[in-house]
Amino acid sequence: MELIKKTYSAQETKQLAYQLGRSIQQGILITLQGDLGSGKTTFTQGLAKGLDIEKTVNSPTFTISKIYHGRLNLIHIDAYRLQGLHQDLGFDEFFDPQWVCVVEWPQYIDEILPKNRIDVRILRIDELSREFVFACDQSLATVLEGIA
């Protein structure tokens, strides 16, 4: 299933992600692909609000992963600095029913990512406009219906 959404401000992106956070359950993996500045972290901030996480999510670039606790627990992974590293990263435990997992730069750790997931591609149209292309298996289609 594929769903395309446009937003016209960072706030709208957060709102879209918030709605997704409201409709997901734990055990879900969401990958966010898009250039630097496209809105991956902004999206994750809105998603975290939808999980009733109170702490502000910021870019985990220097720590690779960060954990947040809320109604559902979130692990936010930024794989940017893992490019070309083919080793056991110890993330397996996070791709399990206890976590909502968000991965920025998933293309760099593609070989270890489970296939059952929601892929989001973000395109920067102009300064304030972004296009979000959501894609997932039929088994997760109801989740996307929550933001359609």
Ligand SMILES: Nc1ncnc2c1ncn2[C@@H]1O[C@H](COP(=O)(O)OP(=O)(O)O)[C@@H](O)[C@H]1O
């Ligand atoms: N429609 C929009 N959606 C998301 N971010 C937007 C939008 N319009 C402008 N922005 C700005 O673009 C930047 C996105 O940064 P960030 O979320 O850190 O990107 P990334 O994590 O992809 O590098 C922020 O400064 C945000 O305010």
Ligand SMILES: [Mg+2]
């Ligand atoms: Mg980021």
